[in-house]
Amino acid sequence: MSLSFALPGGRLFEDTKRLFGEIGLNIPEPESRELITKDGPYSFVYAKAFDVPVYVEHGVDMGIVGGDVVEERECDLFIPLELPFGRCRISVIGREGREINPSDMEGYKVATKYPKIASAFFDSIGVNVDILKLYGSVELGPKVGMSDVIVDIVDSGNTIKANGLKELYVISDINAVLIVNRISQKTKFEEINEFINRIRKIKNEEAISKGLYNDFFKSIH
Numbered sequence: 001m002s003l004s005f006a007l008p009g010g011r012l013f014e015d016t017k018r019l020f021g022e023i024g025l026n027i028p029e030p031e032s033r034e035l036i037t038k039d040g041p042y043s044f045v046y047a048k049a050f051d052v053p054v055y056v057e058h059g060v061d062m063g064i065v066g067g068d069v070v071e072e073r074e075c076d077l078f079i080p081l082e083l084p085f086g087r088c089r090i091s092v093i094g095r096e097g098r099e100i101n102p103s104d105m106e107g108y109k110v111a112t113k114y115p116k117i118a119s120a121f122f123d124s125i126g127v128n129v130d131i132l133k134l135y136g137s138v139e140l141g142p143k144v145g146m147s148d149v150i151v152d153i154v155d156s157g158n159t160i161k162a163n164g165l166k167e168l169y170v171i172s173d174i175n176a177v178l179i180v181n182r183i184s185q186k187t188k189f190e191e192i193n194e195f196i197n198r199i200r201k202i203k204n205e206e207a208i209s210k211g212l213y214n215d216f217f218k219s220i221h
Contacts, residue, residue, distance in 0.1 A: 001041065001188055001191050002041040002042070002043065003041065003042055003043075003061050003062065003188065003191055003192070003195065004042070004043045004044070004045060004060045004061045004062070005042065005043070005044050005045065005060065005061065005062050005063060005064070006045045006047050006051075006052045006055040006056050006060040006062070006063035006064075006065075007027070007044055007045065007046055007047070007052070007063065007064060008046075008047065008048065008049035008052055008064070008065055009046065009048075009049075010049075011086075012049070012064065012065070012066065012085070012086050012176055013046075015083075015085040015086065015176065016064045016176075019083065019085070019199065022202050023195075023198040023199060023202060024198075025039075025042065026039050027039070027044055028044070030044075030046055034046075035047075045060055049065055049066065049069050050069055050072075050073065052064070052065040052069065052179070053065060053069060053070050053073040053075040053077060053179060054073065054075060056075070056077055056179050056180070056181050057075040057076055057077055057181065057182075059181065060181060061180065061181050061184040061188060061192065062178060062179065062180050062181070062184070062192065062195070063178075063179045064083065064176055064177070064178055064179070065176065065177065065179065066086050066088070066153075066174055066175075066176055066177070067082070067174045067175055067176070067177050068088075068090050068114065068117065068153060068172075068174045070177060070179060071116070071117055072113075072114050072115075072116050072117055074116065075179075076182060077179045077180065077181070077182065078179070078180040078181075078182055078185045079177055079178070079179055079180070080178055080180060080196050081177065081178040081196060081199060081200070082175045082176075082177050083175060083176040083177060083178060083199075084175070085175070085176050086174070086175055086176030087173070087174065087175055088153050088154060088155045088173075088174050089153070089154050089170050089171075089172065089173050089174055090114065090117060090151065090152070090153055090154075090170075090171045090172050090174055091151070091152070091153075091154050091167045091168070091169060091170045091171055092105075092110075092121075092149055092150075092151055092167075092168045092169040092171065093139075093149060093150045093151070093152060093154070093160050093165050093166065093167055093168060094142065094148070094149040094150075094165065094166060094168045095142050095164060095165060095166070096161075096164045096165060096166045097166075098166075099168070100168065101168075101169070102121075102122065102125060102127060102168070102169050103125055103127060105122070105127055105129060105148070105149065106127050106128055106129075107128065107129070107130070108129045108130070108147075108148040108149055109129070109130045109132055109141075109146070109147040109148050109149075110122070110129045110130065110131050110132065110147060110148070110149055110150065110151055111132045111134050111138045111140075111141030111142075111146060111147035111149075111150045111151075112131065112132070112133065112134065112138055112150055112151040112152060113133070113134060113135065113138060113152065114151055114152070115131045115133045117151065117171070117172075118131055118151040119131055121151070121171050132146065132147055138150045138151075138152050139152075139159065139160060139163040139165060140163075142165060143163060143164070149168065150165070151171070153174070154167055178196070178199070180192060
């Protein structure tokens with residue numbers, strides 16, 4: 001039986017390709033504008049990270065994407081594995097040299113690509129803020145005076161530092177996760193379960209666990 005995967009580009013794609021290679025599954029490199037490739041019974045759909053959960057919810061069997069995207073999109077998915085790559089964190093970020101706790105940000109303007117996560121966080125601490133959704137470089141918000149702080153992903157921290165910003169509060173740590181279509185989980189149970197077990201066998205318990213969400217993400221469901 002065939003299996004389909006939705007995959008994002010960039011570093012997550014490279015990490016996924018290495019992981020799949022460890023279990024003997026080859027992901028063909030897409031040609032210039034190619035959006036789907038195949039290798040035997042496996043097909044690979046190349047999508048924007050924020051679209052991967054939507055593709056999987058609506059028909060693609062499985063996908064790999066950051067836990068932040070899964071949480072923001074709120075798609076109905078089965079999430080069996082957290083993966084040992086794509087590690088970063090989602091944080092509240094403000095201007096360098098200005099220390100302030102999120103509990104003191106009442107009335108602040110918050111620029112972010114993650115309005116649902118940001119809203120849920122500030123609601124959880126009882127602080128009213130004005131959420132401004134952006135699709136591009138949210139670091140511009142404080143620089144041009146449009147927002148007081150931002151909520152965004154932090155990896156090395158180099159980008160925010162280069163823009164005169166500083167991480168003020170870590171909302172949550174993030175990893176890449178494996179996501180599975182609810183219907184495929186039932187109709188292709190044997191194949192999907194075998195695939196999951198092949199990944200589990202090559203990683204120890206510290207690298208991959210069955211859980212996805214930390215206490216904050218659990219609290220907002």
